[in-house]
Amino acid sequence: MKTFIFTILIISSALTKVFCQQVIFRQPSSYVLGFIGNDTISFSSVNYKSFRIYFNDSSYAANHLDKIEQELDIAYSKILSVLGISFYDKGIYLLAVDSKEEMKKLMGYKAKGGAAQGHDLVFFVYNQNIRPQFKHEIFHLISFEIWGKTKYRLLDEGGATYTDNFCFYDNPMYSINAYYLSKKKLFPIDSLVSNFDNQQKIDDVIAYIQSAGIFKYLYEKYGVGKMKLLWTGGFENFNTIYGFPIEQLETDWLNFIKTVPIPKDFDMNKLKEGCG
Numbered sequence: 001m002k003t004f005i006f007t008i009l010i011i012s013s014a015l016t017k018v019f020c021q022q023v024i025f026r027q028p029s030s031y032v033l034g035f036i037g038n039d040t041i042s043f044s045s046v047n048y049k050s051f052r053i054y055f056n057d058s059s060y061a062a063n064h065l066d067k068i069e070q071e072l073d074i075a076y077s078k079i080l081s082v083l084g085i086s087f088y089d090k091g092i093y094l095l096a097v098d099s100k101e102e103m104k105k106l107m108g109y110k111a112k113g114g115a116a117q118g119h120d121l122v123f124f125v126y127n128q129n130i131r132p133q134f135k136h137e138i139f140h141l142i143s144f145e146i147w148g149k150t151k152y153r154l155l156d157e158g159g160a161t162y163t164d165n166f167c168f169y170d171n172p173m174y175s176i177n178a179y180y181l182s183k184k185k186l187f188p189i190d191s192l193v194s195n196f197d198n199q200q201k202i203d204d205v206i207a208y209i210q211s212a213g214i215f216k217y218l219y220e221k222y223g224v225g226k227m228k229l230l231w232t233g234g235f236e237n238f239n240t241i242y243g244f245p246i247e248q249l250e251t252d253w254l255n256f257i258k259t260v261p262i263p264k265d266f267d268m269n270k271l272k273e274g275c276g
Helices: 030-036 062-083 100-107 134-146 153-164 172-182 189-194 196-202 204-222 224-233 235-242 246-257
Strands: 003-012 017-026 044-048 051-055 092-097 113-116 121-125
Touching: 030 092, 030 121, 044 062, 051 062, 062 134, 062 153, 092 100, 100 121, 113 134, 121 134, 134 153, 153 196, 153 204, 153 224, 172 204, 172 246, 189 196, 189 204, 189 246, 196 204, 204 224, 204 246, 224 235, 235 246
Parallel strands: 051 092, 092 121
Antiparallel strands: 003 017, 044 051, 113 121
């Protein structure tokens, strides 16, 4: 398989040594080439560090590449921190469009963004009203490569939403859950474990935010090592990994969420379209 190799120089302030780390852009799969190599769609591209960004010359993204680069730096650093790694050696293809309508023409469905795990591809809408959720979508790609595939969407989507950590309010993954708890809208945890997709159909914002709150609680209280074991070993091994049953997790988590202040200016209408 062909690869494209870029060398990044990293200076260690502590050791004052310069060493090289290589970012490898794997040859685009046929799936990726169906978009970036489609002659009927005109895309320009630029390389930025570990990313190759594709966009239409007249798009919002084309006029805000500096902002995209800034956001990518922030996202990359946060994702590596959450995953517990210092460097990721695979290049990532990013495909930008102006609207969810353009996304539907390109991908076949309306969405703000998405990630094709195993294909090194993230696609996203970027305009004055929709922010590129790089931390969320790129987390899906890199976690798949570093931690492996998890069969639990509670962890996959919860981890990505936790990593993004934005939803209009301070401490959003806890404070918004505190609001949902006060309105008795939270799902039973076992329903998110066993059938996330069904709960998402009922209310996708609650499913994502609650999963992120659970991920945050487990990750920050018990550490990345146990989370990695849960990611690959699954909730069937929860008791072995954490030393207590999942029923206790639900009790402990809900008791904790009860202590979290609800934002005084909380407005449900802000969340109608998700987290921006």
